[in-house]
Amino acid sequence: MFYPGIHTKPEQNNGHLILFFMMLVFAASTAVGFVSAAQASDTSHDIQSGQLLFQKNCAACHGSEGGGGVGVPLNMSDFLSTTSDEYLKKTIQLGRPGRIMPAFSTLSETQVNNLVHYIRSWKPKIKTPVYSQKK
Ligand code: HEC
Numbered sequence: 001m002f003y004p005g006i007h008t009k010p011e012q013n014n015g016h017l018i019l020f021f022m023m024l025v026f027a028a029s030t031a032v033g034f035v036s037a038a039q040a041s042d043t044s045h046d047i048q049s050g051q052l053l054f055q056k057n058c059a060a061c062h063g064s065e066g067g068g069g070v071g072v073p074l075n076m077s078d079f080l081s082t083t084s085d086e087y088l089k090k091t092i093q094l095g096r097p098g099r100i101m102p103a104f105s106t107l108s109e110t111q112v113n114n115l116v117h118y119i120r121s122w123k124p125k126i127k128t129p130v131y132s133q134k135k
Pocket of ligand 1: 057091102
């Protein structure tokens with residue numbers, strides 16, 4: 001990694017090495033700062049992009065606020081308090097074969113998560129149930 005050239009003196013190389021490490025430390029610390037800043041604003045961003053995805057893909061059937069239509073209502077407390085995130089995600093990704101609910105297999109993992117965040121935002125006080133996943 002470190003090749004002393006014919007014309008360079010060892011102390012010059014050390015200088016470069018120290019500079020290199022300082023830059024590494026600087027890069028690492030800015031990267032960490034960036035990640036935590038991104039995490040802090042995560043939730044509102046997720047909900048916003050989830051809302052856009054919902055208006056585009058789901059509102060026609062489930063209503064613009066999840067009140068239902070062709071599709072079942074999704075914004076009811078009873079539904080959200082008994083439904084795990086995993087169930088919502090799987091329903092979106094796989095649909096309901098043989099029923100009207102389509103599979104959204106082209107949505108990315110992040111997009112599906114954002115949709116779930118948005119659906120949850122209708123009833124922010126409801127605690128999301130977590131079920132153990134047995135395979
Ligand atoms: C073409 C109409 C249609 C579209 C578009 C649609 N759905 Fe559905 N969805 C339905 C119907 C109908 C059901 C009821 C499925 C059944 O009969 O089991 C359903 C069921 C669901 C359920 C399960 C509800 C329950 O009680 O178990 C969820 C969650 C859901 N949809 C979310 C979504 C999301 C999120 C989108 C957008 C990415 C979406 N749906 C797009 C028609 C639709």
